[in-house]
Amino acid sequence: MALDGVHIEVNKGEVFGFIGPNGAGKSTTIRVLLGILKASEGEVKIFGKDAWKDAVDIHKRIAYVPGDVNLWPNLTGGEVIDLFVKLRGSNDQSRREELIKKFDLDPSKKCRTYSKGNRQKVALIAAFSSDADLYILDEPTSGLDPLMERVFQDCVLEAKNAGKSILLSSHILSEVEKLCDRVGIIRQGKIIETGTLQELRHLTRTSLLVETKEPLTSLAEVKGVHDIEEKDRALSFQVDYEELDHVMKYISQFGITRLESAPPTLEDLFMRHYEGAGGAL
Incomplete structure (x- = not known):
């Protein structure tokens, strides 16, 4: 998917909704932000640093949750959460336990036994257990039941109130409507509208x-x-x-x-x- 002059700005303490149909360029944009793909032109900066050249430094301050989570089959959910949290240099066990309880996850099971929804829970718990400055969430509630979607929404609002930045890519429009301060609509690689819902x-x-x-x-x-x-x-x-x-x-x-x-x-x-x-x- 080719992107054409995509401009996104996510401020501190803001939830930015990123919406568009399948194939519009949402995931490609996120890969560029994560430094997985290199932009052929233009400038991509996170925390004032270049998303491609400074990817390692940037990733220390980012939490990312994809829409389809793949985990190590022989590790337990708890081991995966611990690994991700330690990679980001934080180790808040009380927060980890609180989120495991909220998301109703059994962390002692091997990842190979988890359903899609439980794999999403592992990624979300790992993300919200770490003290990230920017959360990049790409269809994060895929596979979650409505009760767990509400738990996710509470976590996003907590992060927002703590002054964190959240980029939420979703096709669940009610979710975007509840959570987002501003919205960008992408179509065929171009941002066609951006602004608050009121605007x-x-x-x-x-x-x-x-x-x-x-x-x-x-x-x-x-x-x-x-x-x-x-x-x-x-x-x-x-x-x-x-x-x-x-x-x-x-x-x-x-x-x-x-x-x-x-x-x-x-x-x-x-x-x-x-x-x-x-x-x-």
Whole structure:
């Protein structure tokens, strides 16, 4: 996957969401950041150091969790966690024990016996047990059940509150929405939008469900209204962000008896970017 002018900046105490369909360039970007691939042009700096030339120094301050974790089959989960934590020069046993309990992992089992979800748990416990400054998480909850996803989310927020930086690549949009301060959307190797969720929501639509005293006529002709559907005696439709005020004034003439509004989700925003692009999530 060729990257084209990708610009990402992750600040201290910030969770940056990195989203895009499979094949968009997320993992390639992360490999460049980790110093596994060398960028043919441009500048990649982490902590002010060159990601390729100074990879060894940088890795002492990074924790990385891939989406598909491979572990040494003959080591136990506990031994793998200890190995990774010691490589980063930290040895906080109480934190390790706390996370093993939270993630409900049996650390005495050999890694060959672990399910995909348990392998992810080993990597996450190792990452959050170490005192890293930057966490690079590439589809980290792959294989975890919903309860463990919540434990993961708590760990991310703890790291954020401690002033750490987190780059979270995910296709679970609800996860990104809950955790991220800013989001970058990548498509075909290019960052096409970046900003806070509030800043990006101008790109999408608000969902409305409206019931009126008088029949709501000619709604389809009102600028900014899309996807009208009848639901019992109510109408459900979407409204472009910038036309919301104008649409509300129009429908209020008919005497509103019921009004439900749902804010646009990241999923709405994402799907509009990829409409007709043939990119699977």
